[in-house]
Amino acid sequence: MSFMEPSLLRTTVIGSYPFPSWLHHAVDHWDVFGTADQQEIIEDAVIVAIMDQIAAGLDVITDGEQTRLDFNLSFYGFLEGISLESASPRRWGPPAHDQRGRHTIVGPLAAPRGLGTVEDFERLKRLNPSQEVTLKASVPGPYTLSGRLVPGASYTDRFAVTEALLPLVRKELEDLVRAGCNELTVDEPSMSCYAHREDPHRLVDIFNRTVEPVVGKCRLSTHLCFGNFKGHAVGLRRYAPMFPAFMEMKVDEMHLEMAGREMAELDIIASLSERFHVAVGLVDVKSYFVESPELIADRVRACLKYAPADRLSIAPDCGLSQTARWAAKAKLNNMVAGVEKVRQSL
Numbered sequence: 001m002s003f004m005e006p007s008l009l010r011t012t013v014i015g016s017y018p019f020p021s022w023l024h025h026a027v028d029h030w031d032v033f034g035t036a037d038q039q040e041i042i043e044d045a046v047i048v049a050i051m052d053q054i055a056a057g058l059d060v061i062t063d064g065e066q067t068r069l070d071f072n073l074s075f076y077g078f079l080e081g082i083s084l085e086s087a088s089p090r091r092w093g094p095p096a097h098d099q100r101g102r103h104t105i106v107g108p109l110a111a112p113r114g115l116g117t118v119e120d121f122e123r124l125k126r127l128n129p130s131q132e133v134t135l136k137a138s139v140p141g142p143y144t145l146s147g148r149l150v151p152g153a154s155y156t157d158r159f160a161v162t163e164a165l166l167p168l169v170r171k172e173l174e175d176l177v178r179a180g181c182n183e184l185t186v187d188e189p190s191m192s193c194y195a196h197r198e199d200p201h202r203l204v205d206i207f208n209r210t211v212e213p214v215v216g217k218c219r220l221s222t223h224l225c226f227g228n229f230k231g232h233a234v235g236l237r238r239y240a241p242m243f244p245a246f247m248e249m250k251v252d253e254m255h256l257e258m259a260g261r262e263m264a265e266l267d268i269i270a271s272l273s274e275r276f277h278v279a280v281g282l283v284d285v286k287s288y289f290v291e292s293p294e295l296i297a298d299r300v301r302a303c304l305k306y307a308p309a310d311r312l313s314i315a316p317d318c319g320l321s322q323t324a325r326w327a328a329k330a331k332l333n334n335m336v337a338g339v340e341k342v343r344q345s346l
Helices: 021-028 035-056 073-078 117-127 142-146 158-178 189-194 200-214 268-275 293-304 325-345
Strands: 080-083 103-110 137-140 183-187 219-224 253-257 277-283 312-316
Touching: 021 035, 035 117, 035 325, 103 158, 117 137, 117 158, 137 158, 142 158, 142 189, 142 200, 158 183, 158 200, 183 200, 189 200, 189 219, 200 219, 253 268, 268 277, 277 293, 277 325, 293 312, 293 325, 312 325
Parallel strands: 137 183, 183 219, 219 253, 253 277, 277 312
Antiparallel strands: 080 103
């Protein structure tokens, strides 16, 4: 199948997957391992993520982002020109986004080693045992990456930081496609979180300039969500402020968070599916209620009232890294089973 050909109700994921418990422990004691031990730990974790996704029956899988501390925080380790904050500014109390560190810019931003995703994708290709699944890579966009960097003398505000990061992300996308990546997600959750207070047309312009070199060279998607730090959102959870501006994004597929919002604004997929393939989130990654196959099937049928099956993919709302692995496995298994119920009826 070429990257532009549609398939019927594809089952896919956003990118991240829970760490196995032993990986959490290993990361906290990383310096006691030798480099060969560390490589083995990373590969074992990726194998676990791959096999869980294949066992669930997904059509599209990732490496579970097992080499990342967070969907984007690990990328700062590849950047020159910043001083990494050693500890979170707030360590105690209820989880909130102010527990995520911010890093000071001390010079021109550069990424001479790239951002690490090409190596991750090459590993995924090597370790994947199945020829039946599509392999996907995910990269955070420059506006989202800029959110954890403190503007200073070199870059006066967040948009200036974004512009400095844009060519670094763009090169990473080009390198991924050159490495054979045919399915690529550019994650810009900050755009969807803050579209209600920023100029959405300006955000779209940033996005389109970022992805311009790879448009038409891969199945390109973006993920619109409202934040997921330890199961907590941060943005105004409405899609209305993003549109119609976001209709001008140069992507093949848009991922939407629906399950955690009780399927609110579902009718928006009618207009979106006329322009894009739409991946609808039918599994709530922030909840430990495990959706049954029957519930998933009902939600798929609700989607089909607005968009045709060959323009729909089914996915979790967001990445699964903030969900316990036992729940993530059950949710993915039931998601695929529910989709299969509907496929059979079609």
